[in-house]
Amino acid sequence: MEQASWVPSSVDLDRPSAARMYDYFLGGSHNFAVDREAAKSVEQIFPGMSGAARANRSFLRRAVRYLLSQGIDQFLDLGSGIPTVGNVHEIAQQTNPAARVVYADVEPVAVAHSTALLADNPLASAIQADLRDPDSVLGNEEVRAVLDFDRPIGLLMVAVLHFVPDEDEPAAAIARYREALAPGSFVAISHASWDGVSQEGRESGEQVNAIYRRTDSPLVLRTGAEVAAFFTGLEVVEPGVAPLSEWRPDSDDAYISAYAGVGKKV
Ligand SMILES: C[S@@+](CC[C@H](N)C(=O)[O-])C[C@H]1O[C@@H](n2cnc3c(N)ncnc32)[C@H](O)[C@@H]1O
Structure with a gap:
């Protein structure tokens, strides 16, 4: 397929991406034919995918508002995705116009669109980075220019760790981020x-994952106990690591087979 001039040269237009499929599920337009085709195949197996994506975005919004209520005014959003309605800087700067945000994603289209969107926003920026390499994220010049690590930060890893397999040591990466954060910081996951997924549901899930294996980001679903272990060393706030739709709900979102939680570094 011919590459449009705005598309970063590192993008392979013959291969779907999890970021751009997620954009499609959310009704966005920053996706290509190969992504739409893969996303439609997922929807055929699991028609609830768009509702699940929206429910996840809704958790992101609730978590950011909670962190704002705790006095957090700077955010590092890892696996931030393609910008869509209700981006972290929009939610944060509505409440606190001085709030600072750095978005980081491994996917070049997500970063290109985020960078364009933030061109006039001196308090927010986007970098291309792999969260599995915490030292490169934490040492990034842009990250250091926007965020002050001597003060509390809200670290967001929303719907991204299920793209990180155990062999890439997600727990060790999280521990490294946790060490770098000042006391009073929060981590939202x-x-x-x-x-709770039936045998039939799991079989469908395996078919969905066969599609995600065509991307750079195969899915790794984990148990509640495994997700809770990602909060080691943090004080988990109420209601704990909970089914996502039960984490401080404020609207009637679709049920989603996922866990969510927020932990504080004390
Ligand atoms: C499902 S989207 C979630 C976007 C956003 N956090 C949200 O919840 O709405 C997952 C994002 O994680 C990104 N991603 C996957 N693996 C990553 C990694 N190792 N480092 C950084 N980003 C990653 C993907 O490119 C994609 O944009």
């Missing part, structure tokens, strides 16, 4: 899970 949402994560897809098999818990």
Whole structure:
């Protein structure tokens, strides 16, 4: 397929991406034919995917508002995705116009669109980075220019850790981020899970994952206990690591087979 001039040269237009499929599920337009085709195949197996994506976005919004209520005014959003309605800087700067945000994603289209969107926003920026390499994220010049690590930060890893397999040591990466954060910082996580999913549902899930294996980001669903372990060393706030739709709900979102939680570094 011919590459449009705005598309970063590192993008392979013959291969779907999890970021751009997620954009499609959310009704966005920053996706290509190969992504739409893969996303439609997922929807055929699991028609609830768009509702699940919206429910996850809704958790992101609730978590950011909670962190704002706790006095957090700077955010590092890892696996931030393609910008869509209700981005972290929009939610944060509505409440606190001085709030600062750095978005980081491994996917070049997500970063290109985020950078364009933030061109006039001196308090927010986007970097291309892999969260599995915490030292490169934490040492990034842009990250250091926007965020002050001597003060509390809200670290967001929303719907991203289920793209990080155990062999890439997600717990060790989280520990490294946790060490770098000042006391009073928070970590928010949402994560897809098999818990409570029927045998039939799991079989459908395996078919969905066969599609995600064509991307750079195959899915790794984890149990509630495994997700809770990602909060080691943090004080988990109420209601704990909970089914996502039960984490401080404020609207009637679709049920989603995922856990969510927020932990504080004390
Ligand atoms: C499902 S989207 C979630 C976007 C946003 N956090 C949200 O919840 O709405 C997952 C994002 O994680 C990104 N991602 C996957 N693996 C990553 C990694 N190792 N480092 C950084 N980003 C990653 C993908 O490119 C994609 O944009």
